[in-house]
Amino acid sequence: MNADTPLLLFGETFSPWTKKARWALEYCDLAYDYREYTPSLSEPGLRLRLRQMTGTVSVPLMFAGSQVLRESWDIADYAARQRGDGRLGDMIAIKPWNDLSEAALAQGRTQVVRRILNNPQALEEGLPNIIPQKMRGPLRFMAYDAVRRLDKKYAHLLKPGSLRTALLKTQEGLSQSGSDYLLGDFSYADMVMAAVVEVIAPLARHDPPLGPATQKCWQDKALAEEFDDLLAWRDRLAAAPATSYSQFRSEA
Numbered sequence: 001m002n003a004d005t006p007l008l009l010f011g012e013t014f015s016p017w018t019k020k021a022r023w024a025l026e027y028c029d030l031a032y033d034y035r036e037y038t039p040s041l042s043e044p045g046l047r048l049r050l051r052q053m054t055g056t057v058s059v060p061l062m063f064a065g066s067q068v069l070r071e072s073w074d075i076a077d078y079a080a081r082q083r084g085d086g087r088l089g090d091m092i093a094i095k096p097w098n099d100l101s102e103a104a105l106a107q108g109r110t111q112v113v114r115r116i117l118n119n120p121q122a123l124e125e126g127l128p129n130i131i132p133q134k135m136r137g138p139l140r141f142m143a144y145d146a147v148r149r150l151d152k153k154y155a156h157l158l159k160p161g162s163l164r165t166a167l168l169k170t171q172e173g174l175s176q177s178g179s180d181y182l183l184g185d186f187s188y189a190d191m192v193m194a195a196v197v198e199v200i201a202p203l204a205r206h207d208p209p210l211g212p213a214t215q216k217c218w219q220d221k222a223l224a225e226e227f228d229d230l231l232a233w234r235d236r237l238a239a240a241p242a243t244s245y246s247q248f249r250s251e252a
């Protein structure tokens with residue numbers, strides 16, 4: 001493996017896709033620089049760096065030397081190949097789990113984004129920190145526009161029911177494996193399904209932190225109650241040093 005390749009990851013601290021990528025990189029012991037991406041505001045800079053003025057840009061996105069990896073899956077696959085010891089598990093066997101995770105996260109995102117659109121305080125919390133308190137109300141429309149753009153950008157990926165299906169399949173998979181690991185040993189399959197739990201009851205540390213109203217928008221009380229066993233499972237993965245990663249620790 002070429003450990004000298006500089007890795008630069010752009011991500012959103014609260015995004016489950018970013019969590020998947022960071023967890024995989026860290027589990028593979030790959031050092032990376034991290035830049036927080038703010039929707040809309042960070043886009044022009046990232047486009048310049050990519051020399052890509054049109055077409056979709058999303059995060060996580062990683063520069064690995066001259067390569068650009070644009071999907072959490074590609075970043076994890078890169079990490080697995082670089083490490084070369086199979087520690088993320090059999091990526092071919094894991095792909096269907098990632099597909100379930102992707103569909104679930106798409107539904108989760110739409111739910112969160114729509115809760116934020118209907119929550120004036122969460123919208124204000126989404127404005128850049130430099131905006132003074134008295135201007136936040138009058139400028140709420142800017143946050144509304146940015147969040148509505150996000151909603152539209154990803155609405156085509158919404159398949160209602162995907163979130164619950166993924167959680168049910170995870171319960172089934174864990175019960176079949178008879179352990180805390182979907183494939184018998186800890187693998188990227190566990191990371192991608194634990195990331196789904198992050199969309200109904202986040203545990204990971206977010207830096208910068210989300211405001212209180214925004215945090216509420218990330219809670220799906222009904223699903224969290226129905227799948228409390230999966231919340232406990234995710235908590236166990238997060239608590240065990242062998243399976244955890246930096247966002248699950250109190251300090252980076």
Ligand SMILES: N[C@@H](CCC(=O)N[C@@H](CS)C(=O)NCC(=O)O)C(=O)O
Pocket residue numbers: 012015017039040057058059060070071072073102109150153
């Ligand atoms: N399939 C992609 C999904 C990435 C994705 O949906 N990223 C969203 C996370 S909310 C994003 O970049 N949002 C900010 C934006 O589009 O400006 C992956 O696995 O990385």
